[in-house]
Amino acid sequence: MARASSPRTRPTPAPRWRRRLMFTVKAGMVLALLALGALITAVYVARAQLPSFESLKSSPNGQMIRVHAADGSVLVALGPSYGEWLSYDRIPTVMRDATIAVEDRRFNSHLGVDPIGIARSTMVRLERGRWVQGGSTITQQLARNIFLNNQKKFGRKFREWILALALERKFDKDQILELYLNKVYYGGGAYGIDAASRKFFGHGADRLSLAEAAVIAGLVKAPSNYSPTADADAAKGRAGVVLQQMVRNGFISQGEADRADPGDVALAPPARQNSVRYFTDWALPQLDLLIDETVKPLEVWTTLDPAMQRAGDAAIRANVPRGAQGALVAIDRDGAVRAMVGGTDYVSSIYNRATQAQRQPGSAFKLFVYLAALEAGKTPEDKEIDEPVTIDGWSPRNDSRRNSGEVTLRTAFAYSLNTVAAKLGQAVGFQTIADMARRFGITTPVNTHPSMVLGTSDVRLIDMTRAFASVANKGVAVTPYGITRVTSDGEVIYTHEVDRSHVLVAPYVAAQMTDLLQTAVNTGTGRAAQIGRPVAGKTGTTSSNKDGWFLGFSSGLTTGVWMGRDDARPIAGLHGGTAPARAFAQFMKSAVASRPIEQFDTQVTLPEAQLEPDAESYYGAPDNMSFVDEDGGPLDDGPRAPPPAYGENDPGFGVERPVTPPSRQRDPGPPPDDGTERLDQDWLDRATGRPPPPPREQQRIPNRPTATPQ
Known part of the structure; x- marks a missing residue:
């Protein structure tokens, strides 16, 4: 007699929430894999498009302008300044260590982006209600300085991460640090450690001491706030923070930090801003009307005669009444401005009384x-x-x-x-x-x-x-002019x-x-x-x-002299036939001495x-x-x-x-x-x-x- 079979027992279905969770996890994993694939693709596409190491070494970070006098001498260099490019092995170890200690202590271990640094920065943001730490690695800063801007937007930050990862795939750590130290902005128009060292200490970066390296490394966070020429105390205080970071990360001992006193660092005297700047401040804005080039370095050749400029400056200083200001302009027969003095002291007042007053x-x-x-x-x-x-x-x-x-x-x-x-x-x-x-x-x-x-x-x-x-x-x-020609990369x-x-x-x-x-x-x-x-x-x-x-x-040269107070108050004894005429005579005797009568x-x-x-x-x-x-x-x-x-x-x-x-x-x-x-x-x-x-x-x-x- 056949035995009747029992009905099959059905498994109990999983709760709906668990099914949704599993679907979400699986979908998330798929999306994560797709995102990772997209990220890897983006990184390697960016890597393929990156310039070579040699190209990055030669590319400037802004337009440099060198202004020449009529005799060819350099009057002033404006815009970003660059020192000598130092290869990795010529960069002092103390400079490399100081930079890593204060800017990116896990530089040698991360892949270009530091998740720990990002997490720490986010936590501080939540605690204080504002961004205090950026969490950017040295590689990210390099990518931003070369390829991007400083806009605080997520889109720019995401591109920065892609470029940082790509840089790490294309260059080794030594090359990245070499690029960074030679291109980062240190304030005062100085790009790179050599330009900064020469500006602040008067010598090349290959001779930096531990204390000097700490001063320079401390500038990156806020160049204007910690500039030694703007606030020496703030610069030295920041250097002390750098030294303690070097101790904390094992780069130096506490004894070495104590001996490297930033207060003993000798700063180079600032360059004297003489009256030539009155002329360059007047002439250079005209470049916007004369040329379209805004990126390549420029060599600007001007009409200014250095000897006449010195004579004009001396004539104004020697004859201007006490408490007054003076100005002088000398124009050649073709309109070339040979001298321009806009005041008695450019450092104390950049107001150009020759062209603005x-x-x-x-x-x-x-x-x-x-x-x-x-x-x-x-x-x-x-x-x-x-x-x-x-x-x-x-x-x-x-x-x-x-x-x-x-x-x-x-x-x-x-x-x-x-x-x-x-x-x-x-x-x-x-x-x-x-x-x-x-x-x-x-x-x-x-x-x-x-x-x-x-x-x-x-x-x-x-x-x-x-x-x-x-x-x-x-x-x-006669139309006054100050620029005779402009060249870029040797081309007029x-x-x-x-x-x-x-x-x-x-x-x-x-x-x-x-x-x-x-x-x-x-x-x-x-x-x-x-x-x-x-x-x-x-x-x-x-x-x-x-x-x-x-x-x-006289003799083809026309000169105008003005004297007075900026507040237009009376000046006892000031007449056109006295101090201004004497200043004119003093200047002209020198200016036309070599010209035929x-x-x-x-x-x-x-x-x-x-x-x-x-x-x-x-x-x-x-x-x-x-x-x-x-x-x-x-x-x-x-x-x-x-x-x-x-x-x-x-x-x-x-x-x-x-x-x-x-x-x-x-x-x-x-x-x-x-x-x-x-x-x-x-x-x-x-x-x-x-x-x-x-x-x-x-x-x-x-x-x-x-x-x-x-």
């Missing part, structure tokens, strides 16, 4: 008044009446509080008569004068009030110097070309203006600017002696005043300290010296005063019947030895065109 020029602005008058048909021998004048309620006055009657324009310009300048401005039009100033390169706004003829509009020294240079260049525009990528085609005024107008400017130096307010060869120029002084100017030219188209016979004072020194006021309001009216400022017989006072920003009379004087001629010397045209002709001018109808101006140029 806007100050009122006083009577120096009369250059444009007389240029407009000459272009309108006036001549230096034309006569005007020096008499009281009122224009739209404005009444300018001369410094002497007197008027001299009929004088030539030459006399009026030489002694900067305000009444005559005002009448000329009214005759030719104040808008015409403003247009003339802009034509000659004044880039700041020019007002058209009647007092503008006395220099009430702010100008820049470099613009005024440019204008005088264009007069010296026979009326052809920019060359300056001088434009000599822009004519501003007719040659005869420029020649007549030069005639007037010569007279101002030979017998007028600019006598202190004489240098023993033909010179043409003009002084400028503003109200209350706030600004002093002298601008002039050049005569101007219109020559003025130099009076004996070069050896003995002329009558302008008798009757001029060395410093009567008189003040005027914006309308030219006198201000009661207490007792003052008797008014001079002649001189000038630019009301509301135009005070000019002659030099102090020396003891020896010569007789300018018989006095007038009333016993008072009258400084009229007859006297000026006698003083200069100039024959009386012929009647107007007999005067001839050579090569003068029949039509006024537009």
